[in-house]
Amino acid sequence: MFRRRTMLTVAVLAGLVVAAPVGRADPAAPTLPVFTPRxxxxxxxxxxxxxxLWQTRVTPQQVVAQRESCQWINAQYDQLMAGVHGFQRFLGDHDDDWSAVGVSEAGDVVAANLDQSAAFLDPRAxxxxxxxxxxxxxxxxxxHGDSIYRLWYQLTRISDKIxxxxxxxxxxxxVATANVYGNVIRDSGVCAGA
Known part of the structure; x- marks a missing residue:
């Protein structure tokens, strides 16, 4: 008979608390709320x-795609990347030992957040x-439509590596490349007021 473990591991990542059963087999759930554009x-x-000069080539679908991507960037990019940075430090502090207490579980949560974010950006990018x-x-x-596309791509690569x-x-x-594109988008002001 299989006995389920009830022991919990906890990791704190840039203000993100992750608690997961040891030996967890289920995929982690994202901690970021599902983003809904408005x-x-x-x-x-x-x-x-x-x-x-290219304004005549812009479709209404592209305007909506950039507006919704910008809304996501304004609402969740900083929180997502804080979790990524926190996890990266957490993993490094444990000498890249994925079997250390809480590391694997924390990585799963960060990857779930990245996957959810990338899934939102994918059709828009x-x-x-x-x-x-x-x-x-x-x-x-x-x-900066190209920067949104490249940011989306980096989020998929970070998740894959985790x-x-x-x-x-x-x-x-x-992570460094995602930061470049995220900062370029933010510093350009292209998403202001989205």
Missing amino acids: PSAWTPDYTVFPYN HTLFIVNYPDQSEYSPLF TRRVPSGQINAN
């Missing part, structure tokens, strides 16, 4: 060159890119 009067910034004919290159006709239980240093390259 209507808004926000419009893209068409004042920056060359985006002012892909809507922001268009194919340029005749050379088939991809670009976004919206200011899921594969790689050392914190290997996760760092994608």
